Amino acid sequence: MGVSKPEDLKRLFEFRKIIGNRERCQNLVSSDYPVYIDKIEEQSDCKILDGHFVSPMAHYVPDIMPIESVIARFQFIVPKEWNSKYRPVCIHLAGTGDHHYWRRRTLMARPMIKEARMASLLKPKDQIRSSLKNVSDLFVMGGALVLESAALLHWLEREGYGPLGMTGISMGGHMASLAVSNWPKPMPLIPCLSWSTASGVFTTGVLSKSINWRELEKQYYTQTVYEEEIIHMLEYCGTDSFKMGQEFVKRFLAIDGPSCVPKPVECHKSSKTSISATSEGLLLQDTSKMDCFNHTLSTNKSSYTSCSPQSCHLLSKEQRRNNLQKESLIFMKGVMDECTHVANFSVPVDPSLIIVVQAKEDAYIPRTGVRSLQEIWPGCEIRYLEGGHISAYLFKQGLFR
Structure with a gap:
């Protein structure tokens, strides 16, 4: 997985500023956005409708999506008979590795028809495989699903369905969270096995071991545009990103000693963000996020030029490699927080x-x-299940429903 082309990241970051604001985002997809039904299949207990529409993302960020993802497809499972005047529908977004309909149709949609007479609309994962070729693939997926969900919600309202809700497991849950953040009406949301940002999944979670960090480090270190331009487009510098930077500096000092590290800059210039991390004894009010972020990222490179020959020779090749790895990790976390952290999106209309x-x-x-998420979405409820990610996915489907 590569960092992605700088020009692609710039376009996506600019578009993130639009979809991160509900007032601006709701005008991107019209209430009469065209949706087409291709096939209707009668089953013993339900009707299954297959449909498609052009992803709105293709209109706003041209040529950023894989050609096979421009046409968004979905499957709509509807009970043959409704028990009341209401026709509730839940949109299920696909998680990592869930590329088709069968799993959600069998484990979630059809049981929900029997148990609650609730219809389900399944949106598949457009990516051909589970692995990401570039970091930007994740951002493209997120932006596309926000707009595609809006198109489907508008269509369901036009067809007289409601109340409407959204859910998803793992990455599907995170994408559902972003979609609901941008919907201008109160909407039930059940994100399962997801959290406030996707950055930790790829930087500190189990999946971080699957990342080609050598390639990322090479791209970051050889192409100065990432440090000189991309970093300045990052708008999120919250508690967690700042804390990771602080921890990196502490580890660097512990390894190399203070003689190889320049004196930290004071972060007290023009303000956009207030950072508070009282749990770690950090409280930095009225700060410039880029001063802090740039200082953290430049520590490694500046240390090589500012330290004395007597101290610099102590830096072994392995130590320099470790420092570059940490710097790339911090950059990656900042980039992923920019486009996936729910704090960068509007708070849902009714978090309760x-x-x-x-x-x-x-x-x-x-x-x-x-x-x-309770800090970002005051009023939401958190429920915890026993077990881990895989065991919960395999054995807790009944609780998810």
Whole structure:
């Protein structure tokens, strides 16, 4: 997995500023956005409708999506008979590795028809495989699903369905969270096995071991545009990103001693963000996020030029490699927080309609060192299940329903 082309990241970061604001985002997809039904299949207990529409993302960020993802497809499972005047529908977004309909149709949608007479609309994962070719693939997926969900919600309202809700497991739960953040009406949301940001999944969670860090480090170190331009576009510098930077500096000092590290700059210039991490004894009010972020990222490179020959020769090749790895990690976390952290999106209209389902021993979705959803969405409910990410996915489907 590569960092992505700088020009692609710039376009995505600019678009994130638009979809991160509900007032601006709701005008991107019209209430009469065209949706087409291709096939209707009668089953013994339900009707299954297959449909498609052009992803709105293709209109706003041209040529950023894989050609096979421009046409968004979905499957709509509807009970043959409704028990009341209401026709509730829940949109299920696909998680990592869930590329088709069968799993959610069998484990979630059809049981929900029997148990609650609730219809389900399944949106598949457009990516051909589970692995990401570039970091930007995750951002493209998120932006596309926010707009595609809006198109489907508008269509369901036009067809007279409601109340409407959204859910998803793992990455699907996170994408559902972003979609509901941008919907201008109160909406129930059940994100399962997801948290406030996707950055920890790829930087500290189990999946971090699958990342080609050598390639990322090479791109970051050889292409100065990432440090000189991309960093300045990052708008999120919250408690967790700042804390990771502080921890990096502490580790660097512990390894190399203070003689090889320049004196920290004071972060007290023009203000955009207030950082508060009282749990760690950190309180930095009225700060410039880029001063702090740039200082953390430049520590490694500046240390090589500012330290004395007597002290610099102590830096072994392995130590320099470790420092570059840490610097790349911090950059990656900042980039991923920019486009996936829910704090960078509007708070849902009514957080009391949100129930977050988490696994207590989830090694895939780290919660340590990142902001809690309860802090970002005051009023939401968190429920914890015994077990880890995989066991919860395999054995807790009944609780998810």
